[in-house]
Amino acid sequence: MIISWLANPERFSKVFAPVRPWVAGLSLVLFVWGLYLCFVSPEDYQQGDTVRIMYIHVPAAWMALFTYLVMGVASFFGLIFRHALADAAAKAAAPIGAVFTALALITGSLWGKPMWGTWWEWDGRMTSVLVLFLFYIGYIALHASIEDEQRAARSTAILALIGLINLPIIKFSVDWWNTLHQGASVFRPGGPTVAPAMLWPLLMMALAYKALFVWLWLIRIDTEILSRKYNGLRARLGFREGGA
């Protein structure tokens, strides 16, 4: 009920415009607090100071998956109900997800070199995350290459839905294949295996990343709404001038 009420782009902009500064403020506070915890937490007895990379690598990886899920759900609604706001929501999420995925890959590589002795390994987890990054890039490129908005929305929605298959592959890759990457240590049956002194900074940074995503997503959806309104007005103006 509330989703269909908010599906009106004008109403969506009006409702979320006053919310955005609060989310931005929340994200900033969480980042400052989280970063403080990152550097006062103890170093790991085996990994030394490289454990601090975990506090930015793991939330980036979580957000890479979460953002794609958001994009997939929005694409599904866009494809079924053909609603412009659903496409705007999916399109707005793609660059944010691509950045989080790139960060997961880069920081993972910077963590892997001192700990595993290699920048990269074609194992299940790393390869499937690279595939996720390629899905994001493919989605952005496909949307940019099709001029007709409705055709672009349909084609990219299908691509986004196909890419959803990759999410369980990423999640369970460490269980299905013998990989260099470690298994789940937070969201696992039996609870987290990370020590509380390291779990708190990790969760705080995860919340900061989540708040940043929400803020950027709302801004980018609103940018899409403004763009479509602008293009619509220009088209009407062109039609009137042409028809006169």
Added chain:
Amino acid sequence: MDLNMGKYAFFVWGSYGVTALALLSLTVLSVRAHRERARKLRALQETLAAEKAQKVDA
């Protein structure tokens, strides 16, 4: 708080540096695109309103 990362300084600070650069760039680009689009739409709406007012006067 000890900011000396010892022999791992390149890897730790490299990770935090890349993350800061990427997230700040994404934020700046998103906010700038939003402001630019809002400004363009406002300008177009003002042009249309002025045209409409001229027609009414005529």
